[in-house]
Amino acid sequence: MNPTIKGFLRKEFSQTLRDPRMRVFLFVAPIAQLLIFGYAISTEVRNIRLGVYFSPGDTLAQRIEQRCLASGWFVPAMGPGEDPYRRIQSGRAEAVLIAPPGGLTRAMQRNEGRLQLLVDTTNMIRARGIERYMQMVIQQVISEASPGQEQKPVLNLNLRVLYNPGMQTSFFMVPGVMVMLVCILTILMTSMSLAREKEIGTFETLVAAPIRDWEILLGKTLPFLILGMILVLIILGVAMLIFGLPMTGGFWKFILSSFVFVCTTVSIGTLISTLACNQQQAMMGSFLFMFPGILLSGMMFPIENMPPMLIGIAYLNPLKYFLTLLRNIMLKGGNDQVFWNNLGILALIAVIAIAASFKRFRQTLN
Amino acid sequence: MSQISIQIKNLSKRLGPNQALAGITASFEPALLYGLIGPDGAGKTTLMRILMGLLFPDSGECAYLDNHQTVAFERVRSSIAYMPQQQSLYPDLSVAEHLEFFRDLYLISGKVFQKRRAELLHLTRMEPFQDRPAGKLSGGMYKKLGLMCALLQSPDVVLLDEPTNGVDPISRREFWDLLYRLIRQKILVIMSTAYMDEAERCSRVLVLDEGKIIAAGEPLSVLKQEKAGNFEELFLQRQKAGRR
Numbered sequence: 001m002n003p004t005i006k007g008f009l010r011k012e013f014s015q016t017l018r019d020p021r022m023r024v025f026l027f028v029a030p031i032a033q034l035l036i037f038g039y040a041i042s043t044e045v046r047n048i049r050l051g052v053y054f055s056p057g058d059t060l061a062q063r064i065e066q067r068c069l070a071s072g073w074f075v076p077a078m079g080p081g082e083d084p085y086r087r088i089q090s091g092r093a094e095a096v097l098i099a100p101p102g103g104l105t106r107a108m109q110r111n112e113g114r115l116q117l118l119v120d121t122t123n124m125i126r127a128r129g130i131e132r133y134m135q136m137v138i139q140q141v142i143s144e145a146s147p148g149q150e151q152k153p154v155l156n157l158n159l160r161v162l163y164n165p166g167m168q169t170s171f172f173m174v175p176g177v178m179v180m181l182v183c184i185l186t187i188l189m190t191s192m193s194l195a196r197e198k199e200i201g202t203f204e205t206l207v208a209a210p211i212r213d214w215e216i217l218l219g220k221t222l223p224f225l226i227l228g229m230i231l232v233l234i235i236l237g238v239a240m241l242i243f244g245l246p247m248t249g250g251f252w253k254f255i256l257s258s259f260v261f262v263c264t265t266v267s268i269g270t271l272i273s274t275l276a277c278n279q280q281q282a283m284m285g286s287f288l289f290m291f292p293g294i295l296l297s298g299m300m301f302p303i304e305n306m307p308p309m310l311i312g313i314a315y316l317n318p319l320k321y322f323l324t325l326l327r328n329i330m331l332k333g334g335n336d337q338v339f340w341n342n343l344g345i346l347a348l349i350a351v352i353a354i355a356a357s358f359k360r361f362r363q364t365l366n
Numbered sequence: 367m368s369q370i371s372i373q374i375k376n377l378s379k380r381l382g383p384n385q386a387l388a389g390i391t392a393s394f395e396p397a398l399l400y401g402l403i404g405p406d407g408a409g410k411t412t413l414m415r416i417l418m419g420l421l422f423p424d425s426g427e428c429a430y431l432d433n434h435q436t437v438a439f440e441r442v443r444s445s446i447a448y449m450p451q452q453q454s455l456y457p458d459l460s461v462a463e464h465l466e467f468f469r470d471l472y473l474i475s476g477k478v479f480q481k482r483r484a485e486l487l488h489l490t491r492m493e494p495f496q497d498r499p500a501g502k503l504s505g506g507m508y509k510k511l512g513l514m515c516a517l518l519q520s521p522d523v524v525l526l527d528e529p530t531n532g533v534d535p536i537s538r539r540e541f542w543d544l545l546y547r548l549i550r551q552k553i554l555v556i557m558s559t560a561y562m563d564e565a566e567r568c569s570r571v572l573v574l575d576e577g578k579i580i581a582a583g584e585p586l587s588v589l590k591q592e593k594a595g596n597f598e599e600l601f602l603q604r605q606k607a608g609r610r
Contacts, residue, residue, distance in 0.1 A: 007470020015458050201454035205515075208418055209471045210444035 004211050008219030009226075012193065016227065026189075030181045030231065031238050037177040038243050042169040045129030051077035051093040053084055058103035064141050065097070073133050084118055094120045095130045108142075163331045170243045175326040176299030178235050179319055182258070183265050183293060186228040187286045190269030194220055195282035198273075207365055217361050221266050228262040239330075249334020257329065257339075260346050261322040267353035268318075274360040293319045318353075321346040368432045369396040369552055370442055370522045372417060377426035378577075379412055386412040388577040389426070394556060396522070399549050401568030401585075402558035403597060408574040410558035411451055414527045417556065418448045444472070447521035449512050451528045451558075457501025461492060461511055464500060465518060472519040479518075486514045489544060506537025513544065524548060526557040530564065542567060562597035573597070575604065 016022050050068055054061035068074040077093035084096040098116040100107045107113050117134060121127040164171040197203040197220075206216050236254070239245045247254065268289060276282040295301065296310060297319035303311060314320050321342045328338045373393040379386050386409045394400055402410045415421040416428060419439055430442045455464060465486075469479045487493045490510040495503065500511055509529055516524065526545075530538045542564075548555055549569070557568075565571050566585045573581040573588065581588045581600075594600035 003470050003473060007467050010470075011456070011459065011463070011467045014463065015456060018458055200457070201450060201452035202456060203454075204420070204450050204452070205448075205454045206471070208420060208448045208450075209468075210473075210519075211471060 002215065004215050005219050005222060009223050012220070012223035013227075016189070016193075016223070026185065026227070026231065027234065030185060030235055033181060034174065034177055034235060034238050035242070038170045038174050038239075041173055044169060045126050045133070046073060048074045048126070048130050048133070049077045049092065049094045050074040051084065051087055051096040052099075053096065054099035055101065055103050058099055058105055060108065060141065060145055061097075061099040061104040063145070064104075064138055067137050067141050068097075068134070071133065071137060073129075088118055088120050091120075094126065095134070097134070108146075113142075171245060171331060174239045174243050174245055175330055176297070176323060178232075178239060178326060179261075179297060179323045180294050180299060181235055182228065182232055182262065182322075183319055184286075184290055185231055186224060186262055186265040187269040187272070187290060188283065189227065190221060190224045190266045191273040191276065191282040191286050192279050193224065194270060194273035195276045195279045198276075199278040213362050213365055214358070216365075217270070217358060221270055224266050224269070225262055228266060229259065232258040232262065245330055247330055248332065249329035249339070253329045253334045253339055254326070257322060257325040257343055257346070260343060260350050261318065261325075264318045264346065264350040264353050267350065267357040270357040271353065271360055274357070274364045293317055296320065297323050299323060316349075318346055318349045321349070368445065368522055370445065370554060371395045371431045371434075372523070372554070373427075373429045373431065374417075375427045375429075377413070377416060377423045377428065379409075379416065379421065379423050381412065385577050387416075387423070390574075390577070390579055392572055392579065392582060394554055396554045397549055397552045398554065398569040399545055399567075400554075400556045401565050401571045402556065402574055403562065403565045403571050404558075404560075404574035405601065406560060407576075409577040410574055411527055412577075413574070414448070414525050414556070414558060418446060418525055419443060420448075442523070444519065445522040446525065447516040447519060447523070448525045449516045449527060449529055451531070455500040455508065455512060455515070458499055460497050460499050461503075462496045464511060464515055468515045468518050474519060478520075482518055482520065486517060489547065490514055491540075504537075506533045506541075509533055509537070509541065510544075513541075517548075521553065523554045524556070526555070528558055528560060530559060530561065538564075562601065565597040571597075573600070575601075580604070 016026070050065075052061065052065040052068075054065075069076060074095075077087060077096070079087065079090070079092040084093075084098055087093040088096055096118040098118070100112070100114055104113065104115065115138070117131070119127050119130050161167060194203075197206065232255075236247075240247065269286065272285040272289065273282050276285050292313070296303070296306075296314040296317050298314070299319075303314045303320065306314065325339065325342045325346070328334055328342070332338075371394055375391050377387050377390045384407075390409075390413065402413060404410055412421065416423050428439075430437055430439055432442065456467075459467065465479075465483055469483075474482070487496070490513070492507065492510060492514070495507060500508060503511060509532075513526070513529065516526075530541055533541065545555055545557070559565070565573075568585060570583060571581075571585050571588055572579055581592055583591075585597075589596065589600065592600050592603070594603060
């Protein structure tokens with residue numbers, strides 16, 4: 001191996017790993033973030049504070065309340081049974097179900113079954129969940145109460161949940177968080193390390209040394225490529241051991257995709273550092289890329305739902321392809337066509353990023 | 367061993383709105399210590415950076431001669447050591463690690479490195495501080511480490527941009543002893559300084575002001591010619607003349 005590159009490797013590793021803050025930033029923070037995102041972020045709606053108002057002896061309404069609380073989605077609303085509207089406004093209840101005067105049982109017999117549901121819609125996602133759950137519960141209770149009137153459905157839906165049979169949110173979230181973490185850490189490490197050399201003036205020494213341009217560039221990027229790949233393995237370990245994510249599509253596909261992606265992000269980091277004079281600017285520049293990159297990756301918000309212009313931008317986003325690859329490889333068995341198509345585009349982006357960063361890097365040298 | 371001399375002719379360089387160099391002609395011969403003397407903004411650093419090939423002049427020539435034969439800059443580049451004004455060391459790497467990194471940067475073989483390293487550590491009396499991170503060195507030691515890194519490649523030409531700036535008087539004296547040793551090894555040393563008292567210790571001085579050479583030669587004859595007792599006086603005289 002080229003001794004200059006080896007010297008750079010030794011230097012970058014000891015610099016990066018010696019700094020205690022950097023060690024935390026590299027190894028503790030990603031695991032913590034993965035745990036937080038994987039456990040805490042859940043699209044399921046739970047612990048809905050429900051208040052129910054009915055007159056005594058209204059067995060149907062009472063049964064609805066019992067069924068709601070038994071489902072695990074609802075908890076009883078706090079506080080005394082004051083005015084329903086006030087209860088929602090004060091936040092003690094998120095949903096209030098009000099049976100008609102005279103009782104729901106009697107109203108149903110008169111074919112006037114009307115229930116009022118007040119929902120706090122300040123959080124739209126929760127409100128939709130509440131409405132859906134409530135309809136399911138009420139339907140069940142009603143059909144049980146009047147078995148004779150049960151209507152047979154025209155079609156019986158035979159539902160099979162593929163790739164995530166337990167419907168675990170972590171299966172959906174964790175690959176996204178992996179993409180995000182790898183992207184953030186590699187871009188920040190690379191751009192800040194180069195910017196730091198500029199800031200403290202050592203860059204001038206490197207340029208003045210009798211070594212070639214590509215040796216400086218490779219010497220400053222290869223260590224972060226290696227660190228990035230180590231990070232990928234750590235994150236994968238946490239994802240598989242703690243969240244039980246499967247690896248259905250072959251480990252080599254995962255490693256190959258990660259390698260191409262890390263090459264891309266390290267090049268982008270280099271590109272950012274050529275535009276920055278100090279570490280602060282490098283960090284700002286990195287965030288300028290990372291936020292749209294993460295939001296337009298399909299990690300949380302489906303790209304299909306975006307307006308056409310944003311879809312166009314999302315198709316240039318390397319994070320999108322890496323995320324598709326990860327979900328495909330880890331969850332869906334790594335379908336070859338999906339794999340090669342996305343990897344091909346990702347590799348193309350990588351080549352463009354490497355070429356651009358090398359060109360910009362040489363320009364800043366001279 | 368090659369002996370490199372440098373000849374510059376009519377060098378001009380504009381940096382932004384400033385005319386940093388305005389037509390400079392000079393020649394630098396081996397085994398001599400040249401001092402670039404002048405106030406801040408005289409063009410000392412710009413001249414250094416052009417000699418090192420970090421900047422290209424707008425006009426004029428910069429020729430490198432190896433034993434009186436003109437050679438391309440690329441050929442001599444590896445035998446020129448440069449110590450920039452802004453000391454550029456890694457605060458978190460130790461003295462020993464710096465030397466190792468620069469060994470890899472300059473492609474020095476293991477054997478040569480061991481010998482050179484021992485020699486330099488001895489010369490600079492830095493042996494006890496090998497494991498100390500550069501960020502924790504004193505100002506003088508920090509400069510010495512910078513010089514060690516520059517000298518590690520056994521250069522024929524040494525360019526030092528204000529090497530004694532911010533160094534205490536005793537360390538400065540040690541530094542000068544080091545420089546004299548270098549000249550004895552037939553090395554061409556060019557240093558810049560804003561300390562006028564240091565000018566008299568150089569073999570030759572180039573007095574720069576506003577991008578022009580206003581005097582050049584042996585320090586004493588320059589002073590005689592300008593009718594000044596020392597270099598401080600010389601600049602003060604010029605300043606007064608300018609105000610008039």
